[in-house]
Amino acid sequence: MSPFQGVRPVSLIAVLTGLVILLGLGVWQVQRLAWKEGLLARIAALQAAPPEPLGVVLHRLGDRGEVDYVRVQTTCPTVQQTPTLRLYAVLDGVMGYRLITACPIDSGRYRSLLVDRGFTPTEKVGDATAPQGPIASPVVGVLRRADPATWMTQPNAPARNDWRARDIPAMAAALKAVAPAPVFLMLEQPAAPPPGPRPAAIPTDIPNNHLGYALTWFGLAAGLVGMYVASVLRSRRG
Incomplete structure (x- = not known):
């Protein structure tokens, strides 16, 4: 056979x-x-990791070191006073926005850093974006790379301040932030008092x-x- x-x-x-x-x-x-x-x-x-100086960590970017999910600290007294972008998000089943602003820095070739201040529900976003006083103490947060947009992601609408994807160059341009670092600082401390956004740095x-x-x-x-x-x-x- x-x-x-x-x-x-x-x-x-x-x-x-x-x-x-x-x-x-x-x-x-x-x-x-x-x-x-x-x-x-x-x-x-x-x-349980202590924060590292931001400049030291960003220097590792030039050496192709891993900086995603690294806790850092820096000074950013105006983080609650500068213009804010609204990034659509859902947290714990609640629809709202993550509030994105820019922090001026001086770290090698980077002159600004986008800061994700946290999440606020849709109905409270107006109050959460109201300018507040300067921050005297260092800010602490976690560096995160931007997740790439998928075919399901709606396009960003900068003219309406309606953002659906973390586009660092476009967001930096909207905030007039020059030479942005290619990462976000997901703010942990200090948390803004109510009705400010709730920090949500780590999934x-x-x-x-x-x-x-x-x-x-x-x-x-x-x-x-x-x-x-x-x-x-x-x-x-x-």
Whole structure:
């Protein structure tokens, strides 16, 4: 009996194509698992990490060092007085805005830093953006890189102060902030008194389901192979 009896070329090509796709998705989820575990480890270490000087950390950018989720401190007395952008956000199921302003700095080639002051519900955004007094003490926060926009992200509308994605160059231009650093400072301290925004620097509920997704894709790949082998065996018996 020929080993190729019962094998249909078209079906075989379709199965191999599906197998490559399913295995590729499984491998991608394994890679995402490693990335997510590293991210969660950085966040766990951040919980007790003391703040580093902003200039020292930004200098690491030039050496391609990792600065995402690093706690820093700097001086920014006008952070509650300068113009504010509204970035649409949902926090704990509540719709509102994250308030973005700019802080002048002097760190190498960077002359400004965008500061995410925190979250405020939609109905309170007017009061939350009202100018307040200067801050005498250093500000403390966590550096974060901007998440890239996806195909589902609505376009920014700077003319209406309606922002949907963290676009550092465009936001800096709207705030007239020159030479911005390519990261955000997610403010932790000091928190503005009510009705000011609530600092929300570190995500509190990052899911990590990539292992389950990987096992699902690999399981589907195994099932596809099993069904195809069973189909070939039935054809041979017929």
